[in-house]
Amino acid sequence: MKKTLLFLFAVTSLIACKDGSKETDETSQNDKMADSVATAKTYKLSLAQWSLNKPIFAGTADPMDFAKTASELGYEGLEYVSQLYVNDAVNFPMKNTGLQTILDTLKARSERYGMRNVLIMVDNEGDLSFNDETATQQAVENHKKWVDAAEFLGCHSIRVNLFGEEDPDAWVKNSVRSLKALCAYAAPKNINIIVENHGGMSSNGSLLTRVMKEVAMTNCGTLPDFGNFCLKREGGERWGAPCVEEYDRYKGLEELIPFAKGVSAKSYAFDANGDETTIDYYKMMAIVQNSDFDGFVGIEFEGPEDDPIPGINATKALVQKALQQ
Template sequence: MQPTTRRDFLRNTALTVSGSLLAARTAWAIPAIGRTRPSHLKLSLAAYSYRQLLQGNEPKMDLFDFVNLAADQGLDGVELTSYYFPADVTTEYLHRIKQHAFVLGLDISGTSVGNNFCVPDGPARDKQMELVRTWVDRAAELDAPVIRIFAGTVAKGDDEAKAVERAIDGIKASLPYAAERGVSLALENHGGITATPGQLLKLVKAVDAPNFGVNLDTGNFHGEDPYADLAELAPYAVNVQVKTEISRKGQKKEEADLAKVIDILRTARYSGYVVLEYEAAEDPMKAVPRHIKTLRNLIDAR
């Protein structure tokens, strides 16, 4: 049996979409996610928000402490960012952290992998492919529905077009195994060959699978109008990471208009997790609860 593509999925379920999405389908090689129901947003928090406390030779907290902090703030879920797991991750550890979150009323909204699919064939690429496969297995054990992945970086002197093709091939090769384990892969807009909507869509157009989409990071577009860029990609989002700052081309960072971000997601009928990934300079112990309260009010306003 041939694997189901997103086109097949949407056609078979006979989804009806708005005129704007129909126009977008004409322009794009694969259809945007054909959501027809009102947006349903859930609030999560990325462990990366507390990176200063979670990393180093003597970290001040671990992922269990992070989950406790999230529960204290009345969240719906947590992103257990892969960088802060112990070096010797075991299935028993994954089950313990999953159970810890569960009894505190938290979903594990997702996890991440710091992969690089731009590297050429050889042992280094094999290592990257195995890294993604490993985190697919771990996500499955955690019952995490999505992993945010990266396209990778173009090495100095490498041909960018070839690197893009290698990134596409890496994503395509990883998706069937992820589907077997019940995990979706979400490609993040993260600079380099995914720095602009056009660059990211070039990769997205080339991949057609129901368990693939965009991890929309609201702080990672730096063009003239980052909000317009976010609106262009929102129909493809399967996970959203919210930053509290944005950077326009040639300008200093400014405070993000979180109300506008939430409105963009609702207009696109995005349903799923809105994950705060705090990166600003203020102490996260003080700033994160304030931003969580703002996002909660915006989400619950309807």
């Protein structure tokens, strides 16, 4: 009788232990899933004004309405493009009122619509990476007014381009020289100088990483763009011509994201599922999520359509979908 009771007690204890172990395993798994959901990264989204360049150049959209447009499309931040306000090919009612008047109005409108002024993409102010120091010093001077503009608007950065020599070592040396000068000017104003992979040597992630490490200033960083990894174009053109040599975009993003102070989610076209036809957004956004980057993700549609709004909306939807994977 005692043996029977002992046997029943042992069996009951074993079953209870197994049930308890199963419950503990399930609880642990549920906790892990909850932790994963809780720690999943989300990002504020900004609209890159270049997405609207076609209607602005065509005169059917006013660049002064940027805050209103971005707000209506559901964005929190604004990424301005300098040339859309000062380019000779652009015409809008306030064009000739002067830069400060334009900035006053942009700031007032961003406040009216509750928008955050994130950065200014600066173009056509001179090349920063040639051997000619007189020319590059002038380019640095030309960029300073946009540092001042960024400070006035409350942006955290200006984006610059690094066009220059084709010899890698010379390009790195010249880029470092110009960036140090600009960063020294921008630092007291709490403005970052950030470099986009934007063609030529700057689209070589390894070389741009060298530049960042040699500059070694806290207000110098990158603006990785998902699409701009063309190293060479047909006929040596900067823009417009077919790309004949391209850098691996995923490798490039991995190299540039440690220095990123912004991210440009570039897109060109979409398939029936809403996925970008040339860029694996799931892979790109996974690289971003696995990094320490916690700033704005800029939506930048650059498709062939005259009306960019559907493409802008599709890009935003894809970023949000990729973040949920």
